[in-house]
Amino acid sequence: MKKYLLLLLIGSSFLTACAQDQFQRTSKGTMYKNFTNNTGDRIKVGDIVTINAIQKTDKDSILYSSYKGAPIKVQVQAEGDMMDVLPLLTLKDSAMIKVPTDSLFKDPHAQRPAFFPKGSSLIILLHVEKIQSLQEAMAEREADAAKKQADEVTLVDKYVADHKLTVITTASGLKYKVVQAGIKPKPIAGDSVYVNYVGHTLEGKIFDTSYEQVAKSAGLQQIGREYEPLKFVLGQQGIIPGWQEGILLLNEGSKATLIIPSKLAYGDKAAGPDIPPYSTLVFDIELVKVVRSKAAAPAAATKKPAAKRTTKKKTTTKKTTVATKKQQ
Structure with a gap:
């Protein structure tokens, strides 16, 4: 100053x-x-x-x-x-x-x-x-990125330990904990899903939510916004990879916590004043509803021609033909 x-x-x-x-x-x-x-x-x-x-x-x-x-x-x-x-x-x-x-x-x-x-x-x-020089600037940027990524891992491990969370870590680095398991099937790519959520930083700062009361309490309420479950199609662009992966792991009706590393969120870019580069994000979500995609109707089964069986009776020379349906 x-x-x-x-x-x-x-x-x-x-x-x-x-x-x-x-x-x-x-x-x-x-x-x-x-x-x-x-x-x-x-x-x-x-x-x-x-x-x-x-x-x-x-x-x-x-x-x-x-x-x-x-x-x-x-x-x-x-x-x-x-x-x-x-x-x-x-x-x-x-x-x-x-x-x-x-x-x-x-x-x-x-x-x-x-x-x-x-x-x-x-x-x-x-x-x-x-x-x-350009080479010096690039080397500095890479070193800075490596340090921030290492710091991010340390902060996530501390968050999990401090909150005594038992989480599952996927191959991509996503961490999740199912708080309440649903009994309906899991969604697949192409399905439309409805999700309620509260998103916050590792420090606990709420930056977005679909719940109006939570938005009011956090000072985030937006005039004119309809607070309702977020609807999107799994597999389409516009939703961060951490959400795409995490929701595929949940049964309809489940509640879970997703801990999403920056590489599955906004990476080295900031996303508003509360989400600086290399930020791990935490989402408490509820998979409210899954609407199955309209898959192409399977082609009708082709019936094989009815087999003909001829039976000869000893007492007569008349032939009797019996059409039988083959069990499919």
Whole structure:
């Protein structure tokens, strides 16, 4: 936070100074001012650069700040105002880029925001945090992913132990516990299923439910939503793999807990503020109803021609034919 405020103060003072000092221009005409001029290798096209940035109007109104979230990682390209300036910088450099908004709204049909009147500028303040080659960035990402996956396994094992759960683990890594077994058959791919559920993180944070009262208690109630069992067709896209696999293991009417690892859920992607990357999810579910898919009617059995048996009686020369049906 102190770093963020300090940069704002620095940015404001530089804006005042730049009103008098002339900006430099790149070979492509982008206006910029480098505040630091550190020594070291400069950024190259193709590098992966981690930066913190603030976007503001030339009246000092902040439009965006990465300091309120996370630093930005970008691969340096050959085109663009910021991309034009990055190759002039090195590690820990800070710079200001001035982009005339008239160049951003050349299309007469484009909607120009009121805070960007004609003749105004977009100001970008940036600080270079890290410079990597593509290979270095990929290696870092893979190492980070491996660590998060290992941490995820540790957290799941702790959750199971802390809650004294006896679970079955499938080959895919799905863990489940049947709380109440149903007596009707299990569904198969293609069947439509109706499922009530409460989804929460390992920390107990509820992020979704089909029960209205649970949604109210968790502060998740959505106006206009009908709280009822979720209906979907097993095997169709749109449902995470952990659900697809888990529900196939249950008889209709069953209640169960599914502990779904991230690789069977959202993987390395976030799914809203409560589900960061590499999150194991827990679902308490009830398989309320199964509607069997309409399988193609089996072809009618073809009857074999009736066999004919001729019986000769000794007392007469008349032939009697008896048609018999062969038992199928």
